[in-house]
Amino acid sequence: MGTARVRSRGRAAAVFGGAVALALPMVVAEGGTAQAAACNLTTGPYQRQAEQFLGRPVDGRQSAADCSATRSFQASHGITPTQGYAGPLTWRTMSTMLAQRAAGSTPNRDGKCPVDRGRIACVDLTRQLSWIQDGGALAYGPVPVRTGKDGTETRTGPKKIYYRSIDHWSTIYDVAMPYAQFFDGGIAFHSTTKSMWNPPGSGGCVNMRPVDARAYWNLLGKGEDVFVYGTKPGT
Structure with a gap:
């Protein structure tokens, strides 16, 4: 995506690159393409x-x-x-x-998220998990997240939070993005009411449950480190 313009209520801000909100609704078919009220009594592969x-x-x-x-x-x-x-x-x-x-209370047991830089928000795309570390100590989480779908994947690597907007609104998708904390172009942590396992995924943002997005807002700040790694299943 090219230049995207987003605004908080009562205040405008330009954000460059990336996706800024949930993807538009998509039908995800499984076991057929048509919706049906009746049970499919066919034995599935799983x-x-x-x-x-x-x-x-x-x-x-x-x-x-x-x-x-x-x-x-x-x-x-x-x-x-x-x-x-x-x-x-x-x-x-x-x-x-x-x-x-299985991650339990040790989501970073494999050491893939760097913990040598103080407070850092980790995002594991493979497990669709995020958590906050204070060095080697777990500060919050792990919590389930909903990241970018195929084609608008959440980009990996080291990032930093550069803009925060507690009552954000996307003019691209005309949706609310409460507790938005932008860390990579138009990609942000933010709250959504969707299930964290709702397919196919976001437009690149790291969607969170309201309680978790609020906790991240209170625990993180501008300039805080973020590290994204892994590959989301299905992308």
Whole structure:
């Protein structure tokens, strides 16, 4: 994206490059391209994995109860069509959630986010996780995030927060971006009400739950370090 103009309510600011808000809504098809109200009773390629994740009996065969449980999961996280079919997108979402759970309270155990520069906000695109470090100590998180979709990926590497706007508004997508903290062109941490696992992703920003975006606002400031690494599944 070229030059993008964004404004906070009552104040204008120009931000160059990158994406500044959530991507426009997209239909993400799984197990077919048409929306349908009825359950898809076909056994999907990730049937066993979905059954195990959802606490269902693991037999690798789709049932009405399996379908109902999978549909509920899909509806909660914006996966369409919501048919209960255990396809690649459903399993990608579940496996990302499993990786987040496995991170526990030591998200930086692999040392990929540098911790030798004081306070730093880490963003792991692979696990769709973010957290704040104070040197070797975990200061906040880890928390789930929703980063850039295929084609508007959140760019990797070392960054710094250069502009903050608590009540930001994107004139590109005409959407609110509360607690926006820009760290790379038009890319920012900011709050959204979407599920953190809602596909396909953002326009490049690091979307956060309101409680986490507010905590980041209180813990970070202009000039603070940000480090982004990894590759988001599906990009």
